Amino acid sequence: MGLSFYYAFLVYITAVSAAVGSSFAGSTSTALFPPANATITATDTFFPNASQVGHGGPTPTGDEAAAIATAPAVALVDNVFPLVKPATSDKKPGFDILQHLGNLSPFQSVKSLGLPDASARVPDGCKITQVHLLHRHGARYPTGGSSFAAALHTAATSTGFNTSGPLAFLSTWTYKLGEQTLTPFGRAEMFNLGVGFRVKYGDLLKKATDLPVFRTTSEERMVDSALNFAAGFFGVQSYKDDYHQLIEIDDELGKLNSTLAPWNCPVFHSRVAGFGSAQALKWANIYLVSARERLSPSIQGLVLDIKQLIDMQTLCAYETVALGYSAFCGLFTEEEWKGYEYYVDLHFWYGFGPGAPYASAMGLGWVQELISRLTQTRITNFDSTPVTFPFGQPIYVDATHEIVVSQILTALNFTTLAANGPLPTDRIPPNQTWFANQLVPFGTNLVGQVLSCPASDTPTHIRWILNDAVLHRGIKQRIAEINFEFDCFGNYTTPNPDNIIDGRYPQSAHLM
Numbered sequence: 372m373g374l375s376f377y378y379a380f381l382v383y384i385t386a387v388s389a390a391v392g393s394s395f396a397g398s399t400s401t402a403l404f405p406p407a408n409a410t411i412t413a414t415d416t417f418f419p420n421a422s423q424v425g426h427g428g429p430t431p432t433g434d435e436a437a438a439i440a441t442a443p444a445v446a447l448v449d450n451v452f453p454l455v456k457p458a459t460s461d462k463k464p465g466f467d468i469l470q471h472l473g474n475l476s477p478f479q480s481v482k483s484l485g486l487p488d489a490s491a492r493v494p495d496g497c498k499i500t501q502v503h504l505l506h507r508h509g510a511r512y513p514t515g516g517s518s519f520a521a522a523l524h525t526a527a528t529s530t531g532f533n534t535s536g537p538l539a540f541l542s543t544w545t546y547k548l549g550e551q552t553l554t555p556f557g558r559a560e561m562f563n564l565g566v567g568f569r570v571k572y573g574d575l576l577k578k579a580t581d582l583p584v585f586r587t588t589s590e591e592r593m594v595d596s597a598l599n600f601a602a603g604f605f606g607v608q609s610y611k612d613d614y615h616q617l618i619e620i621d622d623e624l625g626k627l628n629s630t631l632a633p634w635n636c637p638v639f640h641s642r643v644a645g646f647g648s649a650q651a652l653k654w655a656n657i658y659l660v661s662a663r664e665r666l667s668p669s670i671q672g673l674v675l676d677i678k679q680l681i682d683m684q685t686l687c688a689y690e691t692v693a694l695g696y697s698a699f700c701g702l703f704t705e706e707e708w709k710g711y712e713y714y715v716d717l718h719f720w721y722g723f724g725p726g727a728p729y730a731s732a733m734g735l736g737w738v739q740e741l742i743s744r745l746t747q748t749r750i751t752n753f754d755s756t757p758v759t760f761p762f763g764q765p766i767y768v769d770a771t772h773e774i775v776v777s778q779i780l781t782a783l784n785f786t787t788l789a790a791n792g793p794l795p796t797d798r799i800p801p802n803q804t805w806f807a808n809q810l811v812p813f814g815t816n817l818v819g820q821v822l823s824c825p826a827s828d829t830p831t832h833i834r835w836i837l838n839d840a841v842l843h844r845g846i847k848q849r850i851a852e853i854n855f856e857f858d859c860f861g862n863y864t865t866p867n868p869d870n871i872i873d874g875r876y877p878q879s880a881h882l883m
């Protein structure tokens with residue numbers, strides 16, 4: 372018995388090392404499970420389900436929770452289990468790389484967004500009457516491949532390459548990432564978001580007169596995120612029966628209108644939209660110079676350029692949320708990780724935030740829907756919204772992309788986030804207020820609490836909580852300010868970035 376177990380173990384080891392030996396640095400691998408051509412060897416009749424087995428034990432359900440009003444404090448998400456936190460190359464204690472990965476940061480609660488003393492807890496004397504949740508999907512694979520992996524692969528298959536020191540691991544490294552879909556950790560982020568939302572706001576379900584409709588978009592990671600949220604919120608045994616899942620078509624060319632995938636904005640597909648990455652690249656050409664000098668001597672056969680170094684930092688983020696750990700993280704210093712975070716901040720500010728002339732216009736559709744739900748007035752103007760959408764519910768849940776969260780935050784005019792004006796591309800400013808890791812990490816969530824103060828059934832306030840931190844107010848008359856036709860359909864070139872801080876084309880230009 373003991374011997375045969377030992378033998379099986381040996382066989383397993385041999386198989387794995389053979390697989391490693393047959394691949395080479397920079398090569399890619401494909402999914403290993405389920406095995407190709409797996410055949411079912413046992414029929415379902417061998418596996419009766421729970422109701423057939425019976426003996427389920429007692430099943431009385433408890434009352435709904437309302438922790439956002441009943442608990443003295445709000446629980447925060449402050450760990451990233453099962454990811455392993457990497458150390459920087461300069462081994463700075465107390466510095467957490469995973470909080471400096473911009474939009475690729477694993478979800479963690481934000482301590483404060485300009486209102487350090489405010490709590491997300493429902494204020495004493497108020498009652499919550501409705502809640503709106505807008506959230507991003509969980510951690511995913513990259514949306515494209517890796518340019519660094521491709522370059523390494525080319526080197527390996529042509530001249531060959533040699534590595535040493537910090538880059539020695541590359542001689543056996545292979546690219547293991549898929550594309551776009553949710554990672555197992557991303558699944559957990561969504562399930563936990565659903566559980567957390569039920570514990571905080573579940574009591575509102577008692578006000579439902581029908582099954583709620585939650586929305587997402589059609590991309591696989593979006594549907595997967597919505598289902599994992601629902602599984603956490605309702606429980607896997609019943610979630611399919613407890614709500615309706617509405618799926619808006621996510622048409623990346625913008626041929627269809629969707630408020631959760633508002634790509635129907637021609638300017639967004641023009642050269643104007645490349646401005647965000649161009650601004651970010653200016654900064655990368657500064658903050659990564661010393662990393663290039665330090666790492667280049669450790670590889671022969673591949674000349675490292677700045678874009679590849681950005682890609683190596685990005686691989687740290689993606690490998691960590693997909694594989695649990697990445698050797699790329701430890702190649703860079705604390706300063707370089709702060710530099711990377713700022714690189715992403717620039718990309719979002721100028722590409723999808725206050726510095727993008729079409730950002731507010733693209734967030735407008737969802738804001739119009741919000742106003743419609745708050746005022747209980749069905750939308751009659753369909754310029755930027757679909758014809759059907761959930762209405763009259765105590766709980767709304769909309770899943771979207773981080774780009775859209777950024778655009779909606781901009782459309783809602785949370786001016787504290789944009790307080791210190793356009794971000795410089797040659798340095799990190801001392802009093803920055805726009806941080807991608809706080810605003811758009813994986814699983815980012817914006818909660819609108821509709822409150823009645825003093826407590827009654829008539830709503831009097833809406834309060835916004837982003838990733839568990841309270842935001843300064845956004846404003847309703849904002850809709851009238853946003854010129855969707857011009858900002859999305861105008862034939863303009865990139866405006867002077869110094870003049871844009873609220874995600875609209877500079878206003879003096881409209882008057883011309």
Ligand SMILES: *[C@@H]1O[C@H](CO)[C@@H](O)[C@H](O)[C@H]1NC(C)=O
Pocket residue numbers: 407408
């Ligand atoms: C799976 O089946 C296909 C078609 O029969 C065959 O070409 C392929 O080699 C099989 N793959 C494996 C891993 O057996």
Ligand SMILES: *[C@@H]1O[C@H](CO)[C@@H](O)[C@H](O)[C@H]1NC(C)=O
Pocket residue numbers: 420421422423
């Ligand atoms: C259990 O299996 C029976 C027989 O196949 C089926 O009728 C029933 O719907 C199943 N119940 C659940 C909860 O899947």
Ligand SMILES: *[C@@H]1O[C@H](CO)[C@@H](O)[C@H](O)[C@H]1NC(C)=O
Pocket residue numbers: 530531532533671672
């Ligand atoms: C790698 O090292 C080997 C052995 O020293 C050498 O022959 C080869 O030219 C080196 N390759 C590159 C790309 O430097």
Ligand SMILES: *[C@@H]1O[C@H](CO)[C@@H](O)[C@H](O)[C@H]1NC(C)=O
Pocket residue numbers: 627628635753754755
């Ligand atoms: C989508 O939005 C555009 C731009 O506002 C509008 O012209 C068009 O009629 C809308 N299409 C649909 C199908 O609602």
Ligand SMILES: *[C@@H]1O[C@H](CO)[C@@H](O)[C@H](O)[C@H]1NC(C)=O
Pocket residue numbers: 790791801802
């Ligand atoms: C931000 O910091 C810069 C440099 O210290 C300073 O000149 C500027 O006035 C500050 N802005 C605000 C709004 O505090």
Ligand SMILES: *[C@@H]1O[C@H](CO)[C@@H](O)[C@H](O)[C@H]1NC(C)=O
Pocket residue numbers: 784786846848849852872873
């Ligand atoms: C939106 O923000 C801008 C910039 O801070 C401000 O000038 C404008 O008054 C705000 N709009 C509304 C409706 O509050």
Ligand SMILES: *[C@@H]1O[C@H](CO)[C@@H](O)[C@H](O)[C@H]1NC(C)=O
Pocket residue numbers: 862863
């Ligand atoms: C947009 O403006 C440019 C420069 O003014 C002009 O050459 C081009 O024809 C315009 N395109 C459209 C579609 O109006």
